[in-house]
Structure formats: structure tokens, C-alpha cells
Amino acid sequence: MKKQYITKGYIKDLTSKEKATGVYFNTPKVIYKGEKYRKALSLTQKAIYQELWDISMKAAHKGQVDEKGRVYIEVADSFIARALDISEGTVKFNLNGKGKNGKYTELFDLGLITIKKRVEKETSEYYVMAPVYEGVDKAFLTNDITTPSIQEEASAKRNKSATSKREQNNEQLEERRKSDTVKDTAHYEVMEREFNDNMPDFDEPVKAEVTTERPFIEPPQSKIIQVKVAKRKSRIS
Structure with a gap:
């Protein structure tokens, strides 16, 4: 495909109806x-005005002006709708x-368009103002x-975007x-459950009976009783 670069010559030709540039005026x-x-x-x-502006430039090249030399255009709503791909109602x-x-x-x-006259139901003549x-x-x-x-x-949008x-x-x-955190908690719960599942089963330890401690009472000491034995007299034969 041949590339069509924009050059100074191309730009100069934009206003010439004799050149096949595809554009009259911007x-x-x-x-x-x-x-x-x-x-x-x-x-x-804006799109409607742009289309009417371009049509006005073409009308100017054709010499389509009124008795006062003012360019006017004649266009149907249906044409604008098709050209801009919008509904006729919007137009x-x-x-x-x-x-x-x-x-x-x-x-x-805003003074950008004035109706010159209505030609018929769908077509009107307009003055497009500069x-x-x-x-x-x-x-x-x-x-x-x-x-x-x-x-x-633009700056506010960039700041908002940032x-x-x-x-x-x-x-x-x-x-x-x-x-x-959820993953760590779940992992901990799994590890804890696996640890408990792998622990051996033990019988429940018997609880030692707890008795109330009694105070120590010293036992009574035994008394020594001395018994006197009478001496026996020896007999001499």
C-alpha cells in the first residue's frame, strides 16, 4: 500500500478544488x-457543524451565494444523518x-447556524456562520x-489518575x-490438626485423692516407774 505523507505541498493543495486531496477546508x-x-x-x-462547514466550503467553490454574496447550503436531514452515522431525529x-x-x-x-429557508419537509437552506x-x-x-x-x-485528570x-x-x-493472612491461618489450622491426629492416645490420668492435711500431735512420753525390791536375808547354817 502506498503511503501518503503530509507535506507542505499537500497542505497547500487542501484549498484547491482542482487537486484531488479529499479535503477542502478544516x-x-x-x-x-x-x-x-x-x-x-x-x-x-460539533460534528454537525463540521459537516455543514465542509459543505459550505464546497458551495463557496461552486459560487453558491445569495444576492448579498453570502454562501448558503442546501442539505437534507437524512444526508447529515447518513454522513455522521446518527439518527435523523438527532439531526x-x-x-x-x-x-x-x-x-x-x-x-x-451561539450564532453558528441560521436557517435561510425551508425548501421542503426534509431539506433546508442554511447559512453556516464563522x-x-x-x-x-x-x-x-x-x-x-x-x-x-x-x-x-488535563493536569487534574493526571493527578486524579495517579x-x-x-x-x-x-x-x-x-x-x-x-x-x-487467611492462607497462613488455614495452614496453621491444618498443621495443628495433623499434629493432634498424629499424637498417640493416652488413658486419662487418675486424679490423686487429695486429703486435708492434719496437724502433727506429739505422742505422750512414757513414764519410768521404779519398783523397790526388799533385800532377802541370807540364812547361815
Whole structure:
């Protein structure tokens, strides 16, 4: 497959309808990244505006303008739905100027689209307006910048991600510690059970009878009785 590298010549040809580059103009970056539009528009509304912008650039090349020289486009809801792979209902809500229940009107509220006229039930003519550059967004006129709010959100997300990862690691360590404790306890119980099972059986020892100790009483001493024997007189013959 042949590789198509982006070169300065290719970029120069992007605005030429005579060159087969596949692109006429890019949607202004301020729509996706600017402070005025980035949070105000949904991703679906940005995609619809991008498609209408490209159609407007093609209409400009064809010279499709009104009596005042303003470019307009004629497009059906069904075409936008097929091009963006969304439902026709979603396209109708975002392009009828009234939205649905007061919602989906941001493209009109921000002055990015105006209805020229309704041609028929499914097709309308629109004026696609250029975005407004004000405040920080003025930098997009000469450069594709990263606004301070995007930087802050990206930094906050990184910090949150780092905190979440640290908390997740702590939870994993705690779960591992609990698991090890359970395993150690189970192993100890198995070892204790095996030790008890391997011990020989012994008869229960007979308990020695315990008697109350009596005080020692010294026995009485025996008395010596002396008996006097009368002397016998000897007889002389």
C-alpha cells in the first residue's frame, strides 16, 4: 500500500478544488478547543457543524451565494444523518432552531447556524456562520493552542489518575495481605490438626485423692516407774 505523507505541498493543495486531496477546508479548531464553544457544544453538535462547514466550503467553490454574496447550503436531514452515522431525529432536534423541549439549540444560540429557508419537509437552506474569536480564543487565529482550562483539566485528570492508581495499589496490597493472612491461618489450622491426629492416645490420668492435711500431735512420753525390791536375808547354817 502506498503511503501518503503530509507535506507542505499537500497542505497547500487542501484549498484547491482542482487537486484531488479529499479535503477542502478544516473546521476551525476553536469550535473543538476554544473557551467559547468547547463546553457549550456537544460532540454531536460539533460534528454537525463540521459537516455543514465542509459543505459550505464546497458551495463557496461552486459560487453558491445569495444576492448579498453570502454562501448558503442546501442539505437534507437524512444526508447529515447518513454522513455522521446518527439518527435523523438527532439531526432534526439540532437543526430546526427550536430543539426539543428547549434543548439542542446551542448551534443557533451561539450564532453558528441560521436557517435561510425551508425548501421542503426534509431539506433546508442554511447559512453556516464563522466562529467568533474573543479573549483567549483570539490565539486560534494564528495558532492551534492549548487553552489554560484544557491544561488545568488535563493536569487534574493526571493527578486524579495517579491518586486512583495509588489507591488501587493500596487496595491490592491490602487484599493480598488479607489473602496471605487467611492462607497462613488455614495452614496453621491444618498443621495443628495433623499434629493432634498424629499424637498417640493416652488413658486419662487418675486424679490423686487429695486429703486435708492434719496437724502433727506429739505422742505422750512414757513414764519410768521404779519398783523397790526388799533385800532377802541370807540364812547361815
